[in-house]
Amino acid sequence: MEKIAFYMDESNNFHGTKIFIDEESIEQFIGSPIFSSKKIYPVRQPPGVVTGLAYNAYGGSILYIEAT
Numbered sequence: 001m002e003k004i005a006f007y008m009d010e011s012n013n014f015h016g017t018k019i020f021i022d023e024e025s026i027e028q029f030i031g032s033p034i035f036s037s038k039k040i041y042p043v044r045q046p047p048g049v050v051t052g053l054a055y056n057a058y059g060g061s062i063l064y065i066e067a068t
Contacts, residue, residue, distance in 0.1 A: 003029045040064055 021029060045051070045064070052063040 027033075041049070041064075048067050050065045050067070052065050054061050054063055
């Protein structure tokens with residue numbers, strides 16, 4: 001709500017304004033996603049790469065560990 005109020009203040013449009021939040025503008029108001037589901041390797045991992053997992057009390061992440 002704070003970012004919407006700030007947006008309205010910047011545009012000097014206080015009364016009768018409707019703000020529509022859709023897929024294109026949602027990142028402007030809530031920020032970029034914390035986690036993404038993008039894969040580093042599109043098909044499969046190359047030889048010498050192992051998948052690992054790191055975790056703590058706040059979440060986790062998948063790690064790609066390379067060895068030669």
